[in-house]
Amino acid sequence: DSGVTQTPKHLITATGQRVTLRCSPRSGDLSVYWYQQSLDQGLQFLIQYYNGEERAKGNILERFSAQQFPDLHSELNLSSLELGDSALYFCASSVASQPYEQYFGPGTRLTVT
Amino acid sequence: DQQVKQNSPSLSVQEGRISILNCDYTNSMFDYFLWYKKYPAEGPTFLISISSIKDKNEDGRFTVFLNKSAKHLSLHIVPSQPGDSAVYFCAASERAGGGADGLTFGKGTHLIIQP
Numbered sequence: 001d002s003g004v005t006q007t008p009k010h011l012i013t014a015t016g017q018r019v020t021l022r023c024s025p026r027s028g029d030l031s032v033y034w035y036q037q038s039l040d041q042g043l044q045f046l047i048q049y050y051n052g053e054e055r056a057k058g059n060i061l062e063r064f065s066a067q068q069f070p071d072l073h074s075e076l077n078l079s080s081l082e083l084g085d086s087a088l089y090f091c092a093s094s095v096a097s098q099p100y101e102q103y104f105g106p107g108t109r110l111t112v113t
Numbered sequence: 114d115q116q117v118k119q120n121s122p123s124l125s126v127q128e129g130r131i132s133i134l135n136c137d138y139t140n141s142m143f144d145y146f147l148w149y150k151k152y153p154a155e156g157p158t159f160l161i162s163i164s165s166i167k168d169k170n171e172d173g174r175f176t177v178f179l180n181k182s183a184k185h186l187s188l189h190i191v192p193s194q195p196g197d198s199a200v201y202f203c204a205a206s207e208r209a210g211g212g213a214d215g216l217t218f219g220k221g222t223h224l225i226i227q228p
Contacts, residue, residue, distance in 0.1 A: 002158070004156070035215075042218055042219065042220035042221065043157070043216075045215030045216060048215050055214070056214065058215045090156050094214070099214035100162060100208075102159065104149075104157045104158070105156050106156050
């Protein structure tokens with residue numbers, strides 16, 4: 001158990017819909033990262049938040065957005081969903097002194113039908 | 114364009130022997146490299162890392178070697194154990210890039226340890 005929790009574990013929704021994925025980092029970790037794992041692209045970095053502020057963006061679509069709240073939990077919002085958005089979405093967290101040793105949650109499997 | 118490449122989708126090794134997983138990268142700005150291990154239905158787990166100022170880092174049965182001139186790194190597991198069966202991801206980052214701590218991952222190698 002990494003200490004990072006993600007909800008829900010599975011999500012099935014239709015094209016055009018909007019969903020919210022939730023992540024609670026390990027206690028004390030200020031950084032939260034979101035990654036998408038699809039069959040053809042592998043694990044791709046989407047976005048990073050540090051102590052409530054956006055710190056870096058990777059390959060995140062404009063239809064996707066995220067935020068980190070004062071209690072440090074984070075939400076990833078996916079809108080106007082397309083079939084190609086079906087993937088595993090992982091959240092990870094880290095301490096400031098070791099940003100690359102990231103602790104991953106179990107992931108949310110999103111299926112868009 | 115894949116900046117981190119793991120060209121072997123799978124690798125089968127006998128228990129007790131050495132497992133060698135390979136990774137190549139194209140971005141010369143990468144200066145920190147990591148290996149993650151992933152079991153089914155779980156998130157990736159950090160295994161071992163190496164800075165570009167080193168060419169070797171060892172942790173128990175796991176050793177990572179870095180060849181900067183060849184832009185190549187490898188993970189050695191000795192001896193291989195059944196619990197090592199998992200997908201192994203190579204990852205890299207530009208620590209000097211400033212601000213961005215997101216990792217660039219390879220597509221993974223599925224290691225299967227045969228009894």
